[in-house]
Amino acid sequence: MKDKTALVVQSIYKSFYDPVKIDVLKDISFSINRGEFVSITGKSGCGKSTLLYILSTMDTDYKGELFIDEESMANKTEKELAFVRNEKIGFVFQFHYLLNEFSVLKNVMVPGFKSSKITEEELEHKAYELLKKLGIEKLASKMANQVSGGEKQRIAIARSMINDPIMLMCDEPTGNLDSKNSDIVFEIFNELVDTFQKTILVVTHDENFANNTHRIITMQDGKIV
Numbered sequence: 576m577k578d579k580t581a582l583v584v585q586s587i588y589k590s591f592y593d594p595v596k597i598d599v600l601k602d603i604s605f606s607i608n609r610g611e612f613v614s615i616t617g618k619s620g621c622g623k624s625t626l627l628y629i630l631s632t633m634d635t636d637y638k639g640e641l642f643i644d645e646e647s648m649a650n651k652t653e654k655e656l657a658f659v660r661n662e663k664i665g666f667v668f669q670f671h672y673l674l675n676e677f678s679v680l681k682n683v684m685v686p687g688f689k690s691s692k693i694t695e696e697e698l699e700h701k702a703y704e705l706l707k708k709l710g711i712e713k714l715a716s717k718m719a720n721q722v723s724g725g726e727k728q729r730i731a732i733a734r735s736m737i738n739d740p741i742m743l744m745c746d747e748p749t750g751n752l753d754s755k756n757s758d759i760v761f762e763i764f765n766e767l768v769d770t771f772q773k774t775i776l777v778v779t780h781d782e783n784f785a786n787n788t789h790r791i792i793t794m795q796d797g798k799i800v
C-alpha cells in the first residue's frame with residue numbers, strides 16, 4: 576500500500592474577490608503516500624484552511640488538479656464528491672461538533688448512517704469497537720455533553736474512523752487541548768498510521784505536534800516553502 580498515493584495536489588491556485596482579487600494559493604503541488612503522517616504549518620493567513628477546504632473537496636472553485644486515492648476529483652458532481660468525502664475521508668476539527676442530544680456511541684455512528692453498506696446493528700458494534708480502540712468504551716452510553724474536552728476529541732476521532740476512510744484530514748485537532756491531551760491525540764494518530772496504515776494530514780500551529788509527524792509542509796503567503 577505504501578507506494579500508492581492517498582492525495583495528489585497539482586498546481587493549485589485559488590483567489591478570492593473581496594472586492595479586489597486576492598491570490599491566496601499560488602501553485603501548490605505535493606503528494607502524500609498511503610500510510611504517511613503529514614502536517615501543514617505556516618503563519619496565520621498563509622492559506623492553510625483554504626487549502627484544506629479544497630483538499631477535502633468542500634471547495635471546488637479553484638484551478639489545478641486534485642486526486643484522492645488516485646482518482647481525479649475533476650468533473651465530479653456534488654453528489655459524487657459527497658460520496659468521496661463520506662467513504663474516503665475522515666474529519667477531525669478543533670471544535671469537535673458532537674451532538675449533545677446523542678449518546679457518545681450514537682455520535683460515533685453518525686457518519687455511518689449515510690453508508691448503505693452495513694446494518695445499524697453492525698454500525699453500533701463498529702462504533703463500540705472504535706471507542707474500545709481509543710480506550711473510552713466506558714463513555715459509550717454517556718451523553719456527549721457529559722465528557723471532558725480531551726475525551727470529546729477522542730470521540731471525534733472515533734467518529735472520523737467509522738466509515739474506515741483511507742485518510743484523516745484534521746484542522747487544529749489539538750488547538751483546544753492541554754499538552755497531556757494533545758499527546759494522547761498524537762499517540763492515537765500515530766497508532767492509526769502505524770497499525771492501521773491510515774494516512775493523516777494535520778493542519779496545525781502546534782510545533783511540537785508537527786515536529787513529530789513524518790513530514791512537515793510549510794506554507795508562506797500561499798506557497799509551499
Ligand SMILES: Nc1ncnc2c1ncn2[C@@H]1O[C@H](COP(=O)(O)OP(=O)(O)OP(=O)(O)O)[C@@H](O)[C@H]1O
Pocket residue numbers: 591592593597599617618619620621622623624625626
Ligand atoms: N471567503 C474569503 N473571502 C476573502 N478572503 C478570504 C476568504 N477566506 C479566506 N480569505 C483570505 O485568505 C487568506 C488565507 O486564509 P486562510 O484562512 O486559508 O489562512 P490560514 O493559514 O488557515 O490562517 P489561520 O492559521 O489563521 O487559520 C487570508 O488572507 C484570508 O483573509
